[in-house]
Amino acid sequence: MRDDLKYLTGFDNEFSSEDERCLGALPVGQNNPQKCYNGLYAEQLSGTAFTVPRSENKRTWFYRIRPSVIHDVFKPMNNTAVHLCYDWDKIPPNPNQLRWKPFDVPTRQEPEVDFVEGLHTICGAGDPRIRTGLAIHIYLCNASMKDKAFYNSDGDFLIIPQLGPLQITTEFGKMRVEPNEICVLQRGMKFSIIVYGPSRGYILEVFDNHFQLPNLGPIGANGLANPRDFKTPTAHYEDKDVPYKIINKYQAKLFMAKKGHSPFDVVAWHGNYVPYKYNLDYFMVINSVSFDHCDPSIFTVLTCPSNKPGTAVADFVIFPPRWSVQEHTFRPPYYHRNCMSEFMGLIKGHYEAKEEGFKPGGASLHSIMTPHGPDSRCFDVATSHELRAERIAEGTLAFMFETYYSLSISDWALNHSNKLDSDYQKCWKDLKKLSLTSTE
Incomplete structure (x- = not known):
């Protein structure tokens, strides 16, 4: 039995696999023959409407011992x-x-x-x-x-x-x-x-x-x-x-x-709905900035598109270890108000913009047009730090779900998880009023 993963998915391609104990279970030249190998049942799992364009059509054929209907x-x-x-x-x-x-x-x-x-x-x-x-x-x-x-x-x-x-x-x-x-x-x-x-x-x-x-x-x-x-x-x-x-x-x-x-009695399958x-770790980071800041969309792993072009039901974005080589700019995430909702989680390490209060296994939510950004400690360090090429987020992996939906909170998360951080807003309280420099 092989439980290692052998077949790679390109999202638009079709793939096939059969249990090595029953080689020959996949039909050749016909998706659904009158009689399948060794008396198996053919069953289709459809992930899209039948008539969507070919490039978007998702379905897989199973060849199994019993059909799912039992x-x-x-x-x-x-x-x-x-x-x-x-x-x-x-x-x-x-x-x-x-x-x-x-x-x-x-x-x-x-x-x-x-x-x-x-x-x-x-x-x-x-x-x-x-x-x-x-x-x-x-x-x-x-x-x-x-x-x-x-x-x-x-x-x-x-x-x-x-x-x-x-x-x-x-x-x-x-x-x-x-x-x-x-x-x-x-x-x-x-x-x-x-x-x-x-x-x-x-x-x-x-x-x-x-x-x-x-x-x-x-x-x-x-x-x-x-x-x-x-x-x-x-x-x-x-x-x-x-x-x-x-x-x-x-x-x-x-x-x-x-x-x-x-x-789980599928002997063989082929299709593109998998x-x-x-x-x-395989994510290829692209981020070299002369000024200003790239939007987090440059870190998108997967997206679920909406019917509105360029707008996502949800983007899955990560902030992996990488070289920081920006010039003449504030390197951490900038202060921001967004027309999207941003939910963040932390898999491991310390998130660069909030190293103290944001812990692995926790989460944060910044709703549509609610301001957010680095805490006061991160701002002080980032504005006085020498800008040189350096590795950041080493040993850390934060992620974000970004969506154009305005999100509502569950009763459990707000009132019964006992994990809501009532002091969260205090992370910005020490941001100082900055003096204006006179041009006269």
């Missing part, structure tokens, strides 16, 4: 233990700068909490029923999913582990995702997650569209995240006749159906 009736789950929230009108709007200290992870001594049970919504906007908007979650768990699979009918998950690796079994095969890596599990893809102790991470869920690589414009053919560095699983099937629970998130609610066998992962 399961009992889906019934609503008792959602009281899961802190998912999509009721954006429950909490009054809050335009303030918000920051959360690292969210608590359940320990081994506490009751077992798996990935699904450990989902907590922080903020979001829109409605999955009309396929518009997004939600931002954090997962806090300490146990593996046991004979349980999950799939999301509402949108795509971009998962960012911060504490502890994830071993993810999908219908396409297996992939291990470490902190400093990301993975994307797209709408409708079943998965189960094994953890190896207390685990924490961030999730960006988009309802509108799918993630893709950003256009490079004048950068040219190379730079930022390169297609060759995205990996997708090698096929690996389970033929297990055991009771299984299938959890479906549909219209923001959780439903459960019982199944008498493993849903789960994938990416190592953030």
Whole structure:
């Protein structure tokens, strides 16, 4: 069995894989033959409407032991233990700068909490029923999913582990995702997650569209995240006749159906609608500035475009270790008011603009047109520091979800996580009034 990732995704290309125990399971010259290899069932998973342009059409053919349709009736789950929230009108709007200290992870001594049970919504906007908007979650768990699979009918998950690796079994095969890596599990893809102790991470869920690589414009053919560095699983099937629970998130609610066998019984597959992962160390930073400052969009790894050209449902942006060679300019992020919402998280290290209060496993949210920027210590250091070429953010990795939606805060994040930093605004209180220099 190979659970290493062998096939690379270029987002527009088609890929195929078959379990090495059943070579020949992929049909040759015909997508869906009358009789598949060894009596397998052919099943298609569509990620886009059938009639979208060829360049945008996403679908995959599975060749599996049993079709997915074999399961009992889906019934609503008792959602009281899961802190998912999509009721954006429950909490009054809050335009303030918000920051959360690292969210608590359940320990081994506490009751077992798996990935699904450990989902907590922080903020979001829109409605999955009309396929518009997004939600931002954090997962806090300490146990593996046991004979349980999950799939999301509402949108795509971009998962960012911060504490502890994830071993993810999908219908396409297996992939291990470490902190400093990301993975994307797209709408409708079943998965189960094994953890190896207390685990924490961030999730960006988009309802509108799918993630893709950003256009490079004048950068040219190379730079930022390169297609060759995205990996997708090698096929690996389970033929297990055991009771299984299938959890479906549909219209923001959780439903459960019982199944008498493993849903991960895909022997082979081919298509371009796949789960994938990416190592953030492979990101090619491009940033040399003579004056002023590049916008953070130059650090975009993935984007989910909206129907408005040049505007994203969400951008996933990172601030990795890099050479800082700017001249005649203020090097840290500038003070800023934005027509986009900016949610930030920290995977490791100390974020350069706020080294004291912003910790790995925490988060911040700067809403549309709310001012934000470096704290007073960062400003003092940056304005007196000799400008020379130097490495910055070494040992650090911060990221940002940027969206044109105005985000609402969940009740859990605002009132029940006990991690909201009430002193956040004090990080700017020591910014001094600067004296004007007379020109007379």
